[in-house]
Amino acid sequence: MRQKKKSELLTEVELEFMTELWDLGEGTVRDVLDKLPEDRNLAYTSAATILRILEQKEFVTSRKDGKRHVFKPTLGKDAYQTRSLKDLSMKLFDDTPASLVARLVNDDALTEEALGQIRALVDRRLKNDSG
Amino acid sequence: MRQKKKSELLTEVELEFMTELWDLGEGTVRDVLDKLPEDRNLAYTSAATILRILEQKEFVTSRKDGKRHVFKPTLGKDAYQTRSLKDLSMKLFDDTPASLVARLVNDDALTEEALGQIRALVDRRLKNDSG
DNA sequence: TTTGTGAAACGAAAGTTTTCGTATTTACTC
DNA sequence: GAGTAAATACGAAAACTTTCGTTTCACAAA
Incomplete structure (x- = not known):
């Protein structure tokens, strides 16, 4: 079957x-x-x-x-976003999220502002985890 | 047509x-x-x-x-990675790369180590742009 | 030159996704 | 209850993707 x-x-x-x-x-x-x-x-x-x-x-x-x-x-957009990222990461980035972000931040089309936002997000998450 | x-x-x-x-x-x-x-x-x-x-x-x-x-x-893997991210960002993240990263770093499955790597990448890019 | 082996060329079957037509049902109005 | 406008149910056509079979071709060994 x-x-x-x-x-x-x-x-x-x-x-x-x-x-x-x-x-x-x-x-x-x-x-x-x-x-x-x-x-x-x-x-x-x-x-x-x-x-x-x-x-x-x-x-x-x-x-x-x-x-x-x-x-x-029945499935939230956020949950599906996570699922899609996982899939993309697996298929195209060796299952290494950091390399996905690496590709993203190396994209010349990315604005300085977007980069700043991204860093702020990462910082906040790191702070929350440790503190 | x-x-x-x-x-x-x-x-x-x-x-x-x-x-x-x-x-x-x-x-x-x-x-x-x-x-x-x-x-x-x-x-x-x-x-x-x-x-x-x-x-x-x-x-x-x-x-x-x-x-x-x-x-x-004829197309490098890196170029295709960029293309795929752009597509995903457009279709599922309002064309806002920062919100894609937000989803990624909010994923509980992401390790502290990966987070650190991501921040390092962003910092390096910001430094290179300004200095 | 014939013959055998592996590759290429091509078309088409099988499987999946996308689109739509027809028939039926539902709720409303008179 | 009959008429009607809008929705659902269902099947299937159309379009695209994936898989494979058959035939043809290229090269090498006898």
Whole structure:
């Protein structure tokens, strides 16, 4: 029997939808569809299908409100951010978060301001841990 | 006319192959295939197809060596790391690298040592920029 | 030159993701 | 209850990714 590949990661379109739901908190098919960019031009039924799939994969739950379904993430955006970073770090950075940050801070496009913010974050975390 | 979707990002299997090529520097179909995990069990022709696709997408070039083709990345691993981070940052972190790092350093699984390394990297970059 | 071995070329099957059409259901209004 | 507007349910087409089989080609050994 072939093992079902359960990736735990969102596909491109799934992520697009989850991003809207994270922003909305929760919402109907119509809510999400209306929130997509003007030029996205996705059929209503397509959007409904994506949400159905997200529910099958247990990334969202739904409740009924009158005749509509209201969808709500079961996984927080922060948790998914962590999961994605872990995946990227594993696949492309030898599972060494420091080397990921190294690549990031060596990016010329990164502003001085962003660098300062990053250091502040790291410092705060180090202080909290030790003190 | 429909715009060809040119993603610039590697698919799962493409990344798997590029990773081996980055490690090898360059290599033949056989070289890459032999480098995959024991239990990968991919047919030779499948590997050849992936490399052919990577060449079509211009992620690698090939030269002939006797009767075999030797494949070589056109894009460095570091450049692709940067590209991936930019993509992730855009899709999941509001295009704000600092918030990506914030998520990373807030991950409880991150060791004190890794944190120290990260701060050192940031400090070094800040010093170099100003002095 | 024939023959054997391993590689390349190519197309297409199999698997997954994305999109949509059709049919049905629901709630509301008269 | 019949009409209607909007939502859901479901299947399947379309698009993309992954895998492989068959045929052709290149080189070397007899």
